[in-house]
Amino acid sequence: PADWYRQMRSEAPVHYDEERDCYDVFRFDDVQRVLADYSVFSSQRAGEELTSQSIINMDPPKHMKYRQLVAQAFTPKAIDALAPRIEEIARELLEEAADRPDFDLIRDFSYPLPVIVIAEMLGVPNEDREKFKHWSDVVVKGVDIEAGETIEENLKARQTANQELAMYFADIIQRRAINPSNDMISTLLSSEVDGEKLTIPELLGFAFLLLVAGNETTTNLIGNTMLSLLETPANWERLVREPELLNAAIEEGLRFRSPAQSMNRYTKEEVELGGVKIPAGKEVIAWIGSANLDDAKFDRADQFVIDRNPNPHIAFGMGPHFCLGAPLARLEGRIAIQALIDRMPTLRLAEGADLKTVTSPIIHGLKSLPVVR
């Protein structure tokens, strides 16, 4: 999409899409405003049933209280405490992958890692891991046109998985309510702001949101960054020699191939943006993926610069909705790529690898990333 973004930034930075009756926004400064200025650009979306009442669809002031409630499960201390376990999971996955003649970095590593991490955070026991993986897979899956799936089939599969997963979560929540443990659900059950607590449906919605917001994005943070490193082998070789560049490389991965390419809002009143009048009640698409490639903001914007500094990208959004899971995503990214540096320093792209991207206007990532070591 980089070419399309470039063209739109210069020719129609705020563009009315007649077909979808919405406005696309492409320049860094405008995207930033759409994401952060909630007085005009509302996050209240109809959304899907289970996440419609959730934090990502709320405006301040309601948003603030809810955010304070769930943030208690995402403190730096709570996230840092996960590091040893994430390291262990990464090591186990790589040990299994090392035996495969057809190591696929997505399928065998960057896809399972965040799913296992979130399953453990939610208190899903080991024996339910596969079941859980299947559900979280189905609830976020788009229509697989290539596999001949129809929209109706996809909807039906998702509804079934939604119901089964909701029942499963409800059961976990109930058990934790009676018998608290040291997992996230227990923390969320006891967290309180101004004497108010999350209701059970809110908690259920939040658990769903974590699957939708946190899994595929983190998979693609790892996959996209590794693609950028491996497609120019000098980058990977440099990182292996200078692993202190890892944080910068991950930030650049987030900027250069942003896992979440767009976020939407709805105008609460008429507003002028980039010289275009947007009427009240319109959907506005903030193209994060384009903002992060804007050469008005970044030098050599169209290149992956492994040691870029500073790097004020907005891959995790801006303002009150700034990604709650950013510290976790960064931690997982760091641990995953460090594990690859340690165990597979001679990694390279498989020859003739077919690098198909996920077909979605929101998600940017690879379907598979075949590598050899």
Ligand code: HEM
């Ligand atoms: C919000 C991106 C990982 C949980 C957001 C937003 C973005 C984003 C752009 C802002 C949405 C908006 O403005 O409407 C990403 C990226 C990730 C990532 C690129 C990985 C590289 C995670 C993880 C979790 C998570 C691992 C949790 C386990 C959330 C939640 C929100 C959010 C709960 C809503 C926050 C709010 O509305 O106040 N994320 N995310 N994300 N993200 Fe992430």
